[in-house]
Amino acid sequence: MKLDIDFVRSQFDQLNDDEEFVFACNAGGSYVCNQVNTVLEHYNHHTRVQPYSRFSPSAEAGAAMDRAYNGWAEALNISPAELTIGPSTSINTYVMAQAIGELWNAGDEIIVTNQDHEANSGVWRRKAHEKGATLRQWEVDPETGLLSIETLLPLLRDNTRWVFFTHCSNIIGTVNPVAEIVRTIKLGSNARVFIDAVAYAPHHVSDLKSLGVDAYTFSLYKVFGPHQSPLYVSAEAHGDMTSQAHYFNAGNPAKDFNPAGPQHAQVAGCAGVLDYFDDLHQHHFGATDKSRNHRLDDIHQLILQHENELAAPLLDFIHRHKDLYLLGKTHANDNDRAPTIAFKPLRQSSASLTHKLQDAGIGSEHGNFYAHRLISDLGIDPEDGVVRLSLVHYANQNDVSRILQALDAALN
Numbered sequence: 001m002k003l004d005i006d007f008v009r010s011q012f013d014q015l016n017d018d019e020e021f022v023f024a025c026n027a028g029g030s031y032v033c034n035q036v037n038t039v040l041e042h043y044n045h046h047t048r049v050q051p052y053s054r055f056s057p058s059a060e061a062g063a064a065m066d067r068a069y070n071g072w073a074e075a076l077n078i079s080p081a082e083l084t085i086g087p088s089t090s091i092n093t094y095v096m097a098q099a100i101g102e103l104w105n106a107g108d109e110i111i112v113t114n115q116d117h118e119a120n121s122g123v124w125r126r127k128a129h130e131k132g133a134t135l136r137q138w139e140v141d142p143e144t145g146l147l148s149i150e151t152l153l154p155l156l157r158d159n160t161r162w163v164f165f166t167h168c169s170n171i172i173g174t175v176n177p178v179a180e181i182v183r184t185i186k187l188g189s190n191a192r193v194f195i196d197a198v199a200y201a202p203h204h205v206s207d208l209k210s211l212g213v214d215a216y217t218f219s220l221y222k223v224f225g226p227h228q229s230p231l232y233v234s235a236e237a238h239g240d241m242t243s244q245a246h247y248f249n250a251g252n253p254a255k256d257f258n259p260a261g262p263q264h265a266q267v268a269g270c271a272g273v274l275d276y277f278d279d280l281h282q283h284h285f286g287a288t289d290k291s292r293n294h295r296l297d298d299i300h301q302l303i304l305q306h307e308n309e310l311a312a313p314l315l316d317f318i319h320r321h322k323d324l325y326l327l328g329k330t331h332a333n334d335n336d337r338a339p340t341i342a343f344k345p346l347r348q349s350s351a352s353l354t355h356k357l358q359d360a361g362i363g364s365e366h367g368n369f370y371a372h373r374l375i376s377d378l379g380i381d382p383e384d385g386v387v388r389l390s391l392v393h394y395a396n397q398n399d400v401s402r403i404l405q406a407l408d409a410a411l412n
């Protein structure tokens with residue numbers, strides 16, 4: 001079975017706005033599926049009041065929010081009490097730095113990488129400096145930008161408290177083997193693990209219990225939804241953190257890590273992403289009694305095959321071209337290469353090449369994409385940065401052909 005790309009594209013009205021335009025910067029924010037817009041429109045037209053009171057439409061508003069919380073808990077295979085939905089991943093990690101880092105002391109050690117988006121790096125670095133904890137950096141290979149478990153092992157110690165890394169770099173595009181890395185960390189230390197999955201979640205929504213992580217977050221506005229960010233904190237890890245809520249709400253798992261309170265309509269809209277995935281599964285597999293996270297695994301196999309087929313010709317062209325330097329793995333044969341493809345032009349600036357692509361109708365971007373440390377450590381000017389082409393499963397082979405034609409023209 002293959003992904004029905006025509007059905008997929010019919011679920012995103014924005015794809016029909018300009019058929020001559022190719023949207024290739026999905027890693028910065030994806031299109032919103034129709035199901036999300038349906039939920040938001042109904043909420044804003046009919047239930048835009050303070051939720052959770054007994055009167056209607058307040059009760060209906062609360063039920064719409066609960067549908068999102070319960071649906072995403074099922075999708076991630078976690079308890080609703082382990083889920084917070086905050087405004088963004090950057091806000092979530094900032095709040096968590098206060099919740100986690102408040103208990104650090106001199107002599108404690110944490111590990112961060114130079115592969116991450118700054119949202120999963122800078123907040124922990126600042127908090128470690130503030131508390132006098134020792135910071136250790138798990139460094140990427142300077143040639144490939146990849147992380148290796150072998151270079152992590154010497155960093156683990158008895159006093160390692162937390163390890164922070166990304167499920168998939170928003171620059172390198174290669175999926176880190178999270179479950180294997182977590183097992184290695186747990187065997188070599190008592191450390192807990194926090195994962196930023198912003199660049200991975202658009203390609204697959206994971207079963208978090210199977211990964212063994214202690215905390216995990218990503219951005220739904222890059223997963224076809226509203227500008228919100230699910231945050232998982234395991235029940236076991238929760239006790240090692242300080243509440244960031246008002247003092248009278250401390251100990252309430254729904255409020256401990258969302259001090260600003262939920263954005264009501266946007267939270268309700270998060271359920272629309274799951275409605276889309278449900279429709280996608282129903283279309284391809286028919287009716288089923290499978291749990292939601294198992295249905296997401298079914299969909300993932302179709303999406304993975306399709307995205308590999310999208311990435312392959314782009315990776316091959318960029319890797320083989322004498323005037324381009326490709327970051328990360330050069331192929332998608334191992335099923336661990338997202339179609340987030342960053343490269344450096346060797347005979348012109350990244351800005352120049354990106355502008356040529358944009359003039360040709362390709363929605364691409366250049367820069368450091370908030371992975372400033374990674375770009376710098378790879379020897380690239382972080383101001384000009386790299387060119388990035390990032391696709392998701394609603395792209396088709398015609399989009400890829402258009403990108404290749406524009407690239408070829410821009411380089412010649």
